[in-house]
Amino acid sequence: MYTREMIRPRHVPLILALIVPFGAFAQDVSRAELAERQSHHEAPLLLDVRTPAEYRDGHIAGALNVPVDEVAARHGVLGIPRDRELVVYCKSGKRAARARDTLQSLGYTRVRLLEGSADAWRADGRPLVVERPSP
Helix, strand or coil: CCCCCCCCHHHHHHHHHHHCCHHHHCCCECHHHHHHHHHCCCCCEEEECCCHHHHHCCECCCCEECCHHHHHHHHHHHCCCCCCCEEEECCCCHHHHHHHHHHHHCCCCCEEEECCHHHHHHHCCCCCECCCCCC
């Protein structure tokens, strides 16, 4: 059994490093930061993990659509280097967090979430690409 004296404050970072995955410390990308980076053509790779129907109804320009349940199976086909910065989003953030965890478990080291996900992007009045079927 550990006593309070055995776990000193200087040991806390080491203990956290051993039990918390490295990627968990990565901060979300703010919507303002992403929009700014897009305007300078410096945006990271965007991964929309919603369904194809949700994607067609409005997605962020440049985003690839890989539904969350297909991320593990399709990551290799996409040819994305494991050290490339990825920003993952969905409708509200839950599926994006699942996809981030999956990608990190597959060795992707720079995976971040879009703060607020698609709902917040839309609420801000930011542009979305809408795909309509051809007549």
